[in-house]
Amino acid sequence: SQSPDWLTTVHGTTELIKNQVPEGSKIFALPHDSIYYFLSERDSGTQQLHFFDHVRISPEQENAIIAELEKNKVNYVILSNRAFKNSEGLGIFGQTYCPALFNYIDKNFQIVRAFGEGRNVAGWVDNHETLVVKRKKPLD
Numbered sequence: 001s002q003s004p005d006w007l008t009t010v011h012g013t014t015e016l017i018k019n020q021v022p023e024g025s026k027i028f029a030l031p032h033d034s035i036y037y038f039l040s041e042r043d044s045g046t047q048q049l050h051f052f053d054h055v056r057i058s059p060e061q062e063n064a065i066i067a068e069l070e071k072n073k074v075n076y077v078i079l080s081n082r083a084f085k086n087s088e089g090l091g092i093f094g095q096t097y098c099p100a101l102f103n104y105i106d107k108n109f110q111i112v113r114a115f116g117e118g119r120n121v122a123g124w125v126d127n128h129e130t131l132v133v134k135r136k137k138p139l140d
Contacts, residue, residue, distance in 0.1 A: 006128050009115040013078060013130045014039040016113055020134075021076050028069060029078040031093060033130075036078050045074035051083070051098060053091025062100040069104075073139035076112075077105055081129040085122035109133035 002010075017040040021027055026045035029036040031052050037044050046068040051057065057065075083093035094102025116129025 002125060005117055006125060009128050009130055010035070010039070012113075012115045013132060016132055017042060017076060017078070020112070025076075026072045026074050027076045027078065028074050029080075031080065031083045031090065033078060033080045045069045045072040051093065051101075053097045055097070057098055057101075059100060062098055065101060066104050070139065075135040075138045077109055077133045079105075079131045079133065081116065081122040081127070081131075105133065108135055108137075110136055 013036060017027060017036065021040070021042055023041070025042060027036065027040065027042045028045045032049065034044075034049050036042075046065045048057070048061070048065050079093070082090060085092075091097045094106075110133060112132045112134045114129065114131050117127070122129070
């Protein structure tokens with residue numbers, strides 16, 4: 001019952017991950033996009049699965065998450081537009097929550113592909129968009 005745009009975004013994102021990320025490798029999807037772990041058959045590179053302003057992730061937790069991403073050799077990250085558009089008052093990734101994690105991703109990853117229509121209102125069932133980024137120097 002989802003819109004064709006939603007299906008196209010989710011399908012495209014999932015297929016890119018399934019085709020680019022080797023089986024057994026881990027990915028990272030945020031701010032709250034666990035569906036991509038299930039659909040791509042890839043596990044999360046961190047135990048923390050929920051990233052929004054109201055979660056109140058401490059700087060120490062951010063450092064632990066970054067260490068997990070390094071330890072688990074995460075080379076691909078999926079960012080949905082809900083991380084950046086402050087939908088539903090959830091905050092803005094890098095500004096109102098997780099600045100160290102944002103800087104880590106910004107410094108170490110580059111854009112591979114964007115999926116979605118670029119609408120103003122971010123949502124999960126409406127106007128869902130993703131940005132897939134790949135580590136500049138993959139961890140083996």
